[in-house]
Amino acid sequence: MVFPKTPMAQLPTGRDRIEELRMVGITKRFPGVLANDRVDFDVRAGEIHALLGENGAGKSTLMRQLCGLYKPDADEIHLNGALRHFNSPADSIHAGIGMIHQHFMLVPALTVAENVALGLSSSRGPLLDLDRVSKRIDELGKRYSLKVQPDAQVWQLSVGEQQRVEILKALYRGAALLALDEPTAVLTPQEVGELFKVLRQMAADGHALIFISHKLHEIIDVSQRVTVMRDGRVVSTHPTAGSTRAQLASEMVGRPVILEYEKKPYAPPVVGEAPRLEVDDLWVRGDRGRDALRGVSLEVHAGEILGIAGVSGNGQRELAEALTGLRPVAKGHVRVNGRDLTHASPLQRIAAGQSAIPEERMKDGVVKDFSVAENLILQDHGHAPFSRGGFMDPTAITRESAALVKGFNVKTPTLDTPTKNLSGGNIQKLILARELSRKPAVLICAQPSRGVDIGATEYIHQRLLEQRERGMATLLISEDLDELLALSDRIGVMYEGRLMAVMDRAEATLARLGLLMAGVSS
Amino acid sequence: MEALTPVIAVLLALAIGAIMLLALQVNPATAYAALADGAFGSTFAVAQTLVKATPLLLVGLGICIAFRGGVINIGGEGQIIVGALATTAFTLGFPDAPLLVLLPGGLICGMLVGGLWGGIAGVLKARFGVNEILTTIMMNAIAVQLSNFLLRGPMIDPKEIVSGTLLAQSARLPETSWLPRLIPQTLLHAGAIFAVVMAVLVYVLLWRTVLGYRIRAVGLNADAARYAGIRVPVYQALALLLSGALAGLAGAVEVLGVSHRMMEGVSGGYGFSGIVAALFGKLHPLGAIPASVLFGSLLVGADKMQRAVQVPSALIDALNGLVVLFVVGSDILVRRRAQRRREQEPHA
Numbered sequence: 021m022v023f024p025k026t027p028m029a030q031l032p033t034g035r036d037r038i039e040e041l042r043m044v045g046i047t048k049r050f051p052g053v054l055a056n057d058r059v060d061f062d063v064r065a066g067e068i069h070a071l072l073g074e075n076g077a078g079k080s081t082l083m084r085q086l087c088g089l090y091k092p093d094a095d096e097i098h099l100n101g102a103l104r105h106f107n108s109p110a111d112s113i114h115a116g117i118g119m120i121h122q123h124f125m126l127v128p129a130l131t132v133a134e135n136v137a138l139g140l141s142s143s144r145g146p147l148l149d150l151d152r153v154s155k156r157i158d159e160l161g162k163r164y165s166l167k168v169q170p171d172a173q174v175w176q177l178s179v180g181e182q183q184r185v186e187i188l189k190a191l192y193r194g195a196a197l198l199a200l201d202e203p204t205a206v207l208t209p210q211e212v213g214e215l216f217k218v219l220r221q222m223a224a225d226g227h228a229l230i231f232i233s234h235k236l237h238e239i240i241d242v243s244q245r246v247t248v249m250r251d252g253r254v255v256s257t258h259p260t261a262g263s264t265r266a267q268l269a270s271e272m273v274g275r276p277v278i279l280e281y282e283k284k285p286y287a288p289p290v291v292g293e294a295p296r297l298e299v300d301d302l303w304v305r306g307d308r309g310r311d312a313l314r315g316v317s318l319e320v321h322a323g324e325i326l327g328i329a330g331v332s333g334n335g336q337r338e339l340a341e342a343l344t345g346l347r348p349v350a351k352g353h354v355r356v357n358g359r360d361l362t363h364a365s366p367l368q369r370i371a372a373g374q375s376a377i378p379e380e381r382m383k384d385g386v387v388k389d390f391s392v393a394e395n396l397i398l399q400d401h402g403h404a405p406f407s408r409g410g411f412m413d414p415t416a417i418t419r420e421s422a423a424l425v426k427g428f429n430v431k432t433p434t435l436d437t438p439t440k441n442l443s444g445g446n447i448q449k450l451i452l453a454r455e456l457s458r459k460p461a462v463l464i465c466a467q468p469s470r471g472v473d474i475g476a477t478e479y480i481h482q483r484l485l486e487q488r489e490r491g492m493a494t495l496l497i498s499e500d501l502d503e504l505l506a507l508s509d510r511i512g513v514m515y516e517g518r519l520m521a522v523m524d525r526a527e528a529t530l531a532r533l534g535l536l537m538a539g540v541s542s
Numbered sequence: 543m544e545a546l547t548p549v550i551a552v553l554l555a556l557a558i559g560a561i562m563l564l565a566l567q568v569n570p571a572t573a574y575a576a577l578a579d580g581a582f583g584s585t586f587a588v589a590q591t592l593v594k595a596t597p598l599l600l601v602g603l604g605i606c607i608a609f610r611g612g613v614i615n616i617g618g619e620g621q622i623i624v625g626a627l628a629t630t631a632f633t634l635g636f637p638d639a640p641l642l643v644l645l646p647g648g649l650i651c652g653m654l655v656g657g658l659w660g661g662i663a664g665v666l667k668a669r670f671g672v673n674e675i676l677t678t679i680m681m682n683a684i685a686v687q688l689s690n691f692l693l694r695g696p697m698i699d700p701k702e703i704v705s706g707t708l709l710a711q712s713a714r715l716p717e718t719s720w721l722p723r724l725i726p727q728t729l730l731h732a733g734a735i736f737a738v739v740m741a742v743l744v745y746v747l748l749w750r751t752v753l754g755y756r757i758r759a760v761g762l763n764a765d766a767a768r769y770a771g772i773r774v775p776v777y778q779a780l781a782l783l784l785s786g787a788l789a790g791l792a793g794a795v796e797v798l799g800v801s802h803r804m805m806e807g808v809s810g811g812y813g814f815s816g817i818v819a820a821l822f823g824k825l826h827p828l829g830a831i832p833a834s835v836l837f838g839s840l841l842v843g844a845d846k847m848q849r850a851v852q853v854p855s856a857l858i859d860a861l862n863g864l865v866v867l868f869v870v871g872s873d874i875l876v877r878r879r880a881q882r883r884r885e886q887e888p889h890a
Contacts, residue, residue, distance in 0.1 A: 344769065367771035378769055387763040398759065398770040407752045414750075 029065075029226060031196055032163055037065045037226045038116055038196040039100050041086075047094040048081055055081040056092070057252040063197065068219055068229040070239040070260065072272055073249035074473040075444060079232050082249070083199050087119045088112040118195025120186045122202045128175035132168050133157060136189045153192075160191050164221055179331065180211035187218065198222065199230040204238055208331055209501070209534030216242045234272070234474075235502070236265040248272055273474045283485055286324060286509040286525075294358055295319035296493035297343075297374075297462045302352035304335075304342045312338035314517040315352070320462070320493040325484070326522070327508030328497040331537050335517040336497045337379060340466040343495070344376045345369050346384075356462050370399055375460035377451055379467045379497070381444075385451045388440035392432050393421040395439050396454050428453035429479060445476025452480055456487055463487065466497045481507060501533060515539045547876055548822050551868035552836070559861045566853055573851045580846020581839035587846075589728035593800060595838030597622070597792040599737040601816025602823065602830040603744045604660075604788030609825050610748060611781025612761030613667065617678025618789040618813025620685030621659045625652035625790025626797045627689060630712050630804035631697065633719040644719040649794050656790010657783045659685065664779030664786075674782060682813070693804065711805035721799035731799035737834075740788070744827040747784075757781050789813060815841075818866045821873060840865065 029037050041063050048056040056078045063069040073079045084090045086097070088106035097104050099115055106112040126135050133154045142149045154170035161167055166184040174182060183203060190198055200219075204212045219242060223229055233239055239246055240260060247257040248271040255271050269277040297320040306312030312335045320326045330336050341347035343354060345366040354362045356372045364372070378384035386395045397406045397417060405416040421435050430449045432442055439447060448468065455463065465484070469477040484507060488494060498504050504511055505528065512522035513536035520536045560570035581591050601618045608615040615621075629652040633644055663677040693710040702709050721731040748754035759767040760777045768774050796808055819837050823829030844858040 346769065365771070365773075366769060367773070370771045376769070383763070383765045384769040385766060387759050387766050389762045390759065394755070394759075398766065398772075401755050402752050410752050412750055412752060412755060 031227060032225050033160065033191055033194065035116060035194045035196050038228050040064050040098070041100075041117075041197055041228060042096075042098040043082070043086065044096040044098065045094055046082060046085060046092050046096075048078075048085060048090060048092050054252050056085070058094075059249070059252070059254050061247055061254065061257075063228045063230055065196075065226045065228050066223055067245060068223050068231050068243045070243035070246040071230055071232045071249065072234065072236075072239055072246055072268060074234060074272060075471055076473070077249040077272075078252040079249055080201065081252075083119065083201060083230070083232065086112065086199060087117055113193055113195075116194055116196035118190030118193060118198045120183070120190060120198065120200040120203055122205060124182050124186055126174045126182060126185060129173065131171050131173050132177075132185050132188075133170040135174055135185060136170075136192050140193070156192060157188055160188055163225075164191070164218055166218060179206045180208070180214070183207070183215065184218075195227075197228040197230070199232065201232045202234075203231070204233065204235060205499075206332060208537040209530045210538060212238065236268050237502075239268065240265065250274055269474060277474060278478055281481060281485055281506055283507075284489060293321065295321045296357060297495060298353070298355040299343070300353040300355075302339070302342060302354065303350040304338050304347055305350055306335075306338055311350075312517050313342065316514075316517070316519050317352075318495075318512060318519060318522065320495055322461075322491045322493050323488055324509045325488055325494040325496050325507050327504035327511040328495065328514055328519075329501060329504050329511055329533050329537060330499070330514035332499055334514045334537075336466070336499075336514055338517075339514070340376075340379060340464055340497055343464045344374075344378070370458075373458075373461035374464065375455035375458055375462070376464040377448075377455055377466060377468055379470070381447055381451055386439050386447060388438070390439055391436045392425065392430070392439055392442070392450060393417055393435040395450060396421040396424050398454065400458070424453040424457055425450075428456075428483070443473070443476075445472040448472050448480060449476055452483055456483060459490070460487075460492060463492055463494045464497075465494055467499065468496070469498075469500060469503055477503075501530060504528075504533075505530075513537055547872050548824075548833075548869055551872040552865055555861070555864035555868040558864055559857075562857060562860065563851075563853065566857065568851045568853055573847050573853065576850035577840075577843035577847040579843070580850075581843030583846075585725065586728050587842065589725055589730035590842045591835065591839045592734050593729045593731070593838075594841045595834040596731075596734045596737045596799070597796055597810070597812040598816050598819045598837055599830055599834035600740060600792035600795065601789045601812050602820035602834055603737075603741055603827050604785035604792075605817050605820035606744060606823075606825050606827050606830060607748065607757065607788070608660075608781050608785035609820065610761045611757040611778055612764060613664075613778050613781050613785075614675050615660060615663075615678050615782055615785040615789075616675055616814075616817070617660060617663060617681045617786065618792075618816050619809045619811070620678070620682035620813070621656040621786040621789035622793035622796070622809040622813055623685040623689050624659045625656035625793030626804050626808045627692060627697070627793075628652050628655035628790070629794040629797050630715065633715045633798075634697075634713060637716040639718070641718045644716065645721070645798065648715075648719050648798055649791060652790045652794025653787045654790070656793060657787030659790065660786015661779065661783035664782030667782070668775035668779040674778075678782075689804075689806065689808075693806065697804065699803070709805075712803050714803050715797065719798055720802060721795065729800060731795075733795035733799040736795065738831060740791070741827045741831055744788075748827065753777075753780070789816070792816070815862075818869060822869050837865075 031037055043059065043061045046056050046059040059082055061082065071079050085092045088109045088111050104115060133150045136157060137150060137153045143152060157170040166188055168181055168184050174185065203215060207215060219229055231243055240263060243260045245257065246260045248255040250272060265279060269279060299316060299318045302313050302316045303311060304313040316339060318326060328336055338347055342349050345364055349362050353360060356374050359372055361369055361372055382388055400406055405413060405420065407413055418435060425432060428449050430453060431446050468480050484494060496507060508525055510522055510524055511528045513520045513533055515537065520541055563570040563573050580587055582588055605615060629648040632651040633648045636644065659681055663674045663681060666672040666677050667674045693712060697712045699711055699713040721733050724730045724732060748758060756772050756777045759772060760774050764774045792812060793808060797804055801808065815837055819833040820830050823833035840862060848855055848858055
């Protein structure tokens with residue numbers, strides 16, 4: 021393709037536009053994995069191109085090659101028609117490519133201006149030029165409605181504001197093409213709306229934008245084209261207009277996907293029936309000694325799923341840890357099946373009929389160097405049938421774990437395979453198999469589908485609903501509102517250590533939850 | 543390939559040792575031939591190697607348990623000393639007891655007191671979170687001083703007082719308590735077989751019992767073990783206790799099998815070399831068997847080499863140090879590379 025040698029059109033930032041970026045036949049192999057297999061991808065000035073795929077589909081690998089973090093095995097990257105090689109992040113930044121990572125790369129103790137200027141040479145040589153930087157941030161902020169105070173310290177900013185700083189940083193460095201990796205994962209629905217406004221403005225100004233996500237409605241909402249990846253390959257690239265969630269989901273997974281579960285209506289508890297899980301005015305300290313939970317009260321009845329929504333870091337983690345005995349309770353009461361377990365050890369809680377699915381499954385959920393079978397007996401190894409008189413019974417362990425692996429569809433080559441070799445989804449199914457096989461009365465379930473592929477998520481959700489019908493009381497803590505809305509009978513929102521409101525599923529709308537997540541209670 | 547790493551590490555250490563030998567104007571080939579001859583050249587040599595390998599193996603087995611449980615036992619020296627003291631005290635206390643009481647009783651005493659010594663560090667860690675590396679090292683110093691006191695005071699051989707030489711050693715143990723010799727005219731004693739049996743038992747303990755399962759779970763991921771209801775501090779303390787018991791047993795076997803009395807220096811550095819042997823054996827009880835034989839052969843062969851080619855004894859220490867450095871270093875290198883490979887793989 022030959023481009024005219026006329027001067028490139030410029031962006032409002034004064035930089036040349038990237039009219040077209042084409043990645044052709046990108047192949048990247050890791051030991052044992054073909055992470056990118058002849059991937060073709062392109063993005064043009066003025067468009068938002070969504071990159072959709074499950075964990076491990078190769079999206080991040082593709083982007084890392086674009087920003088010079090990985091060297092492709094076979095590559096052709098054309099920028100405005102010219103072949104380019106990005107050997108380092110500096111190369112790609114210089115070419116006008118900016119990347120907003122899922123985890124922000126900001127120094128909390130520095131101001132916004134300092135963060136933006138970090139690593140760049142000053143226009144005054146050895147002297148700082150932070151006043152000029154601040155002025156420029158203000159200009160850029162006005163242009164793209166990215167409101168931030170240049171002299172505010174980053175740690176004081178909300179997650180949404182920090183993301184704006186990241187975008188400003190990229191614009192300041194002259195990015196004409198911006199790739200955003202799961203930018204909405206940490207935002208409230210309102211913040212997502214604001215981000216989309218910014219992205220549309222940038223596209224209208226002639227920026228090229230790559231929007232990486234696995235949230236279907238967001239992709240439909242914001243993008244003009246979508247590329248779906250699966251197992252390292254591009255499945256399809258097509259205009260977003262006219263696509264449905266179901267269609268995108270099945271492209272992503274490779275088979276039809278259920279997005280709405282059939283759920284039996286929830287029967288309100290019989291009057292006088294005691295709740296399975298009661299939490300009364302719970303106060304818990306966080307890691308830094310400040311109150312992370314400030315008087316949380318809730319109850320979950322048999323056959324009910326109570327969802328807990330909230331932006332990460334508002335006490336959900338501490339709530340789960342307090343209820344599983346990992347974090348001491350400062351004040352308040354916890355009862356399971358009427359028994360006071362406020363200060364009980366994990367062992368006593370398990371004995372009382374409580375199971376738990378931890379938020380960090382590789383840290384708390386499994387011993388990654390243990391075999392699949394060994395992990396399936398992590399709680400129950402101490403008694404029959406798994407052991408007798410202090411000696412393990414390998415026959416019984418093999419028999420029972422084979423049944424669990426089969427019953428919960430855990431895909432593993434053998435029972436002796438080290439658990440770390442399994443995919444995230446299969447590890448989560450393993451944990452689910454172990455926890456649900458005890459037929460618990462109460463389940464504390466934190467972020468069950470985080471980092472889990474759609475197939476496994478669907479499976480896990482149906483298993484949770486199945487247990488709900490059996491009468492299990494579930495406390496479901498999740499940052500995924502779709503998940504909460506699909507499963508919960510009631511939903512509560514946590515904000516700064518308090519449970520803002522608990523409402524019936526029917527009353528819960530994205531808008532209402534979003535306001536509560538931002539701390540607006542009226 | 544990974545199984546070969548320690549072997550390659552040893553060869554590299556010997557290669558550097560060869561450079562040092564050249565610098566001393568000694569022919570490395572002659573020197574290493576003497577080393578091999580000293581370790582394996584005759585029945586007596588092999589027996590000597592196995593005699594040295596026995597305590598290394600017992601200490602190494604204890605290290606396997608501790609490290610598998612995620613705790614670090616640097617207290618092998620002290621545990622050997624108190625084990626040997628306890629065994630000596632018991633057998634000298636009941637000199638007329640029959641063999642069937644005296645020998646097992648002596649071994650059990652060594653184990654119990656060694657276990658106590660390790661267990662103290664375990665309890666301090668479990669109750670107060672005191673770092674076990676520090677406490678086990680400090681317990682070494684206490685054991686040495688305790689031994690000094692006992693061997694110069696209450697436990698000194700009465701003959702030493704009569705003769706006025708006042709050597710710090712106990713009386714000879716009654717012959718009924720001695721571990722039987724396996725090959726006449728050599729020092730090889732039944733303790734060697736006993737140690738191999740213990741290796742199998744430790745294997746069974748770690749992979750076939752509830753206790754072993756919990757120790758391994760705690761060592762590999764204390765967070766997940768805690769989440770699953772396992773009392774992490776209890777099993778860390780037990781791992782240290784068992785580790786100490788095996789080192790104490792090594793002390794017992796040394797006095798009952800080799801020296802037949804308690805004397806200074808009974809621990810002979812086995813408390814530290816045992817750690818290296820265990821690491822060399824990939825912290826597997828059965829892997830510790832060949833590893834102990836290798837390090838035993840280095841100890842014995844080095845003596846011969848020193849005599850044959852007239853190198854200073856410091857060089858022997860340096861050679862041992864090199865082997866340790868390369869073995870432990872290669873292990874770290876392999877692990878680091880495996881981790882980097884994992885990080886390289888695509889995620890998210």
